[in-house]
Amino acid sequence: MNRSVARWFAVALALAAWTPAARAAFSPPPPVTRVATVWDTLHGVPIPDPYRWLENQDAPDTRAWIAAQQQYEQAVMKAVPGRAALRARYAALLQTEASSVPFERGGRYFFTRRAPSQDLSVLYVRDGLAGADRAIADPNGWSTDHTISANWSSATDDGRLAAYAVRKGGADETEIRVLDLERNVPVDTLPRRRYFGTTFVDHGRAIVYAQHTPQGPRVFRHAIGRHEPDARVFGEAYGPSDIIDAGTSAGGRWLVFTVYHGASGDNNEIWLQSLVTGGAPWPLVTGIHAGFYADAVGDTLVLRTNWQAPNGRFLLVDLQHPGQDRWKEIVPASGDVVQDFTLAGHRLLVHYLHSVASLLRLYDLDGHTVSYPPLPVTGRVDALSGRGDGREVFYGYQSCLVPRLVQRLDVSDGRQQVWWRPHLPFSGMNDVVEQVVYASKDGMRVPMFLAHRKDVKPDGARPTLLTGYGGFDIDEALLFRPEFAIWVENGGVIAEPALRGGDEFGEAWHQAGMLGRKQNVFDDFEWAAQWLIDQRWTNPTKLAIQGTSNGGLLVGAALTQRPELFQAVVCGFPLLDMLRYQNFLVARFWVPEYGSSEDVEQFKWLYAYSPYQHVQYHGRYPAVLLVSGDSDTRVAPLHARKMTALLQAQNTSDRPILLHYDTTSGHSAGASITKQIEDGTDILQFLLWQLGALPATTAAR
Numbered sequence: 001m002n003r004s005v006a007r008w009f010a011v012a013l014a015l016a017a018w019t020p021a022a023r024a025a026f027s028p029p030p031p032v033t034r035v036a037t038v039w040d041t042l043h044g045v046p047i048p049d050p051y052r053w054l055e056n057q058d059a060p061d062t063r064a065w066i067a068a069q070q071q072y073e074q075a076v077m078k079a080v081p082g083r084a085a086l087r088a089r090y091a092a093l094l095q096t097e098a099s100s101v102p103f104e105r106g107g108r109y110f111f112t113r114r115a116p117s118q119d120l121s122v123l124y125v126r127d128g129l130a131g132a133d134r135a136i137a138d139p140n141g142w143s144t145d146h147t148i149s150a151n152w153s154s155a156t157d158d159g160r161l162a163a164y165a166v167r168k169g170g171a172d173e174t175e176i177r178v179l180d181l182e183r184n185v186p187v188d189t190l191p192r193r194r195y196f197g198t199t200f201v202d203h204g205r206a207i208v209y210a211q212h213t214p215q216g217p218r219v220f221r222h223a224i225g226r227h228e229p230d231a232r233v234f235g236e237a238y239g240p241s242d243i244i245d246a247g248t249s250a251g252g253r254w255l256v257f258t259v260y261h262g263a264s265g266d267n268n269e270i271w272l273q274s275l276v277t278g279g280a281p282w283p284l285v286t287g288i289h290a291g292f293y294a295d296a297v298g299d300t301l302v303l304r305t306n307w308q309a310p311n312g313r314f315l316l317v318d319l320q321h322p323g324q325d326r327w328k329e330i331v332p333a334s335g336d337v338v339q340d341f342t343l344a345g346h347r348l349l350v351h352y353l354h355s356v357a358s359l360l361r362l363y364d365l366d367g368h369t370v371s372y373p374p375l376p377v378t379g380r381v382d383a384l385s386g387r388g389d390g391r392e393v394f395y396g397y398q399s400c401l402v403p404r405l406v407q408r409l410d411v412s413d414g415r416q417q418v419w420w421r422p423h424l425p426f427s428g429m430n431d432v433v434e435q436v437v438y439a440s441k442d443g444m445r446v447p448m449f450l451a452h453r454k455d456v457k458p459d460g461a462r463p464t465l466l467t468g469y470g471g472f473d474i475d476e477a478l479l480f481r482p483e484f485a486i487w488v489e490n491g492g493v494i495a496e497p498a499l500r501g502g503d504e505f506g507e508a509w510h511q512a513g514m515l516g517r518k519q520n521v522f523d524d525f526e527w528a529a530q531w532l533i534d535q536r537w538t539n540p541t542k543l544a545i546q547g548t549s550n551g552g553l554l555v556g557a558a559l560t561q562r563p564e565l566f567q568a569v570v571c572g573f574p575l576l577d578m579l580r581y582q583n584f585l586v587a588r589f590w591v592p593e594y595g596s597s598e599d600v601e602q603f604k605w606l607y608a609y610s611p612y613q614h615v616q617y618h619g620r621y622p623a624v625l626l627v628s629g630d631s632d633t634r635v636a637p638l639h640a641r642k643m644t645a646l647l648q649a650q651n652t653s654d655r656p657i658l659l660h661y662d663t664t665s666g667h668s669a670g671a672s673i674t675k676q677i678e679d680g681t682d683i684l685q686f687l688l689w690q691l692g693a694l695p696a697t698t699a700a701r
Contacts, residue, residue, distance in 0.1 A: 197210040299318060342393055463493070525558055540565055552635075578613075
C-alpha cells in the first residue's frame, strides 16, 4: 500500500471514531458532521470520501448541516470585537456613486450607474455624448432583499432596441428582456438560461443568442415579438466542454461565432455568417490550436492571436478574400503581452501588459503606430468599449489603491477626458505600489506587487494579505478593492504575485501553470509567502492568504501543502475535490485547464495536489473561512461544504474552521451593495482578528 493510500485509510478510520467528546478541546467546538465514507477506486487506487453525502445540496440532512454551520459561524464571529466600526468604514468605501464603462449604438450611450443611496445599479441611456441620462430599468424595487440585478447585454446599431440581462442571486443563468427605447415599452423576453452571447440582427427584427444546453453550446435565432420556435443556427458539432460566443460586426454585415474548446482560451475557432447574402456559417479559423479573437468593420476583420506568437499579434483579413494565405500581419508580437483590443474609427487600440502593468497603443490598420495614449498611474485597464465605425473608445482604469475611473479617448485626435470619476473618502495616490521580483521553487523569477503606506517598512511583523489567481490566462493584479484600502490605511501590506497560469507574460506563462504543470502555480504562491517572511515584511503569525474560484483552489492547495506559513485563509467559491470536480455543473469547461481524473495520467497529477485529498489526519491548520452559497451555479458549493467538514474534523490547532454560506450568493456579479458590505466586513474582520490587527478604532466593542 502506498503512503498516500495508507494515510487515507488512517483518516477514514479516525473519522469513524471522531465524537463530540473527542472535540471537547475546541472552544467553541464546530458542529458534529456525520461520517459516511464512500470508497472509489480510480485507476487501481482506493479513494475514500467521508462526506460524499454533502454533495446532495437539497437533501434534508445537507440543509440541516448548512443551517448548523451558519449558526456556528455567526456565534464565533459575534464574539469578535469591532464589527460596527469596521463595517462603517467598509460601507463608506462602497456606498458611493459607481458607473460601468459605456457602449455606444446610434448615438446612444448605454451604461449602469448607482447612486450612494442605492443598493443596485440602474440601467441608463444617454442620448448623445452631452445629453441627459435617462433611467431605463431600476432593479432596486424588484425584490425586497435586493437579490435581483440587471445589466445591459446588447443593442441594435441604431440604438432603437436594447436587451438587458436579469440575474437572480449570483447565478450564471439570466433572463433576457428586450426594450423598444423609442416607445419605452418591453417587446420580448428570453427565458432564464445560461447565455454566452446575445446580438441583434436583421435591423432589430431578430436576436441571435448562444446558450449552454446539456448537449453542448447551441446558437439560435429568435424573431422579436413572435411566438414561433427559435431556429437553430450553429453549434450542433460541439459538446458540453465547448463554449460559443455570438456577436455582430460594426455595421451589421457579419455574424461572428467564437468557439472555445474549454475555458482556457488557448484553443479557439472563428466562424462567420454573412448577414447580407445569407448562407450557412463558414470557418475562418479551425484546426489551429491557439487563441483567436475577432473584430470587424465592413469587410475588414482583425484577428488577435497567440498563434506562432505567445505574447500575441494582430492579423488583417479581407473577408472578400479570407483564405489563410491572404492574411496579413499588421502588428507583430513584441516583448509586451496583448491583453485586449478594440476597433474604433478604422483604427486599432491595443491594451498591453508591460511588466504586469497596463499600457495602450493606437495603430492604424496598416499597423503603423499612431499614438501611446497616456495612463494616469501604474495600474490596470479593465475594459475597452469601442466600435469600428465610431471614433471613440471608453475604458475603465484603476490600481489596487486607486479607485476605478472611466476615460473617453477620441481616436481621431488622441484627446482624452474623464467620462466618470468616483468620489471616495480614500486616496491612494500617495501610498506606495512597488514591484519586486523573487525566485520560485524552481528558480523562476516571479514579479510581485506590494502596496503599503509610505511610512511602512519591513519590520518582521506587518499584517500582510497575499492574494492570487494563477489560471485560465487571467491576471487579477492591480484591481481596486475596499478591503485593500482599509488594510493599507491601517499599516498593512498587500502582496499580489504574477503567478504562472495567468497571462502576465503570454501563453507560455499560462501553459507553465496548467494541466500537469499546475504545481508551479502553488509553488510560486508559497515561495511568495516565504519571500515576504525572509525579507522581514511579515511572519507566519501575521500572514493571511485569500483567493476566489480558481484562486480558491490556489489557497486550498497552499493551506494543505504549507499550513505552517499562514495564520489565516479565506477560500472563496473554491474547487477543492479535484478528483470529482468535472462531474458537476459546467466543470467540463475546465478540463482543458486542469485535466480529469478519468484519464490515468491526468489522475496522477490531480491526485498529487487535490486539496480535499490532502487534509492531514490530526493536522495543524491556519484559521480558515470558506465562502460559498447555493446560487453558485458555476463552481459547485459542495467543494466548500465537504472541505469544511473535513478540516473541522481533522484540525488540531486552536484556530477556527468556518463556513460563510449564503443561500442567495453565487459566483457571478450582481450582489447588492448591502450584501457586499456585510460579506466584505465578515471576511475582513475574520482576517484582521486572526492576525491580531483589528484597527485601534475597532478594537473595543
